[in-house]
Amino acid sequence: MSLDTLTDLFVHELRDVLDAEKQIIKALPKMAKTAATEELKAAFEEHLEVTEKQVERLERIFQELGKPARAKKCLAMTGLMEEGSELMKEDADEQVMDAALIGAAQKVEHYEIAAYGTLATYAKQLGMEDAAALLEETLEEEKAADVKLSELADQINAEAQDVEDE
Ligand SMILES: [Fe+2]
Numbered sequence: 001m002s003l004d005t006l007t008d009l010f011v012h013e014l015r016d017v018l019d020a021e022k023q024i025i026k027a028l029p030k031m032a033k034t035a036a037t038e039e040l041k042a043a044f045e046e047h048l049e050v051t052e053k054q055v056e057r058l059e060r061i062f063q064e065l066g067k068p069a070r071a072k073k074c075l076a077m078t079g080l081m082e083e084g085s086e087l088m089k090e091d092a093d094e095q096v097m098d099a100a101l102i103g104a105a106q107k108v109e110h111y112e113i114a115a116y117g118t119l120a121t122y123a124k125q126l127g128m129e130d131a132a133a134l135l136e137e138t139l140e141e142e143k144a145a146d147v148k149l150s151e152l153a154d155q156i157n158a159e160a161q162d163v164e165d166e
């Protein structure tokens with residue numbers, strides 16, 4: 001697909017983030033299962049539901065554009081997911097693993113925040129107000145997920161540090 005117009009770039013990036021979300025949907029159940037702290041497990045499970053809605057929003061935008069909702073492999077997310085699964089294979093203390101999961105999840109959220117921020121800006125520039133509103137809704141959810149993870153990190157990192165004193 002050639003990128004001749006801003007609309008082409010918009011569609012290109014929508015396809016990238018659609019794939020990213022699908023990769024996240026596959027990974028979150030494993031992350032929830034690996035997490036030892038109940039609140040962290042619950043946060044991953046909740047974000048899975050949120051993510052499924054985000055995919056629906058993307059599908060609505062493709063529909064509005066009259067384009068098939070075809071994903072294009074997001075190599076950045078593949079890399080982040082590979083790092084996460086490597087981490088989960090480590091023989092780790094439970095609390096330290098939870099701290100590691102939060103770090104990995106926040107890298108994912110920050111990628112999504114960048115992607116949706118860019119997409120919302122393109123949508124506005126293209127005069128696609130409905131699409132922009134949908135993208136901003138998702139952007140706010142990703143930011144909220146990041147804040148929630150930071151809050152959990154405050155508690156869990158301290159517990160991970162306590163492992164040293166045991
Ligand atoms: Fe997402």
Ligand SMILES: [Fe+2]
Nearest residue numbers: 109112142145
């Ligand atoms: Fe997310």
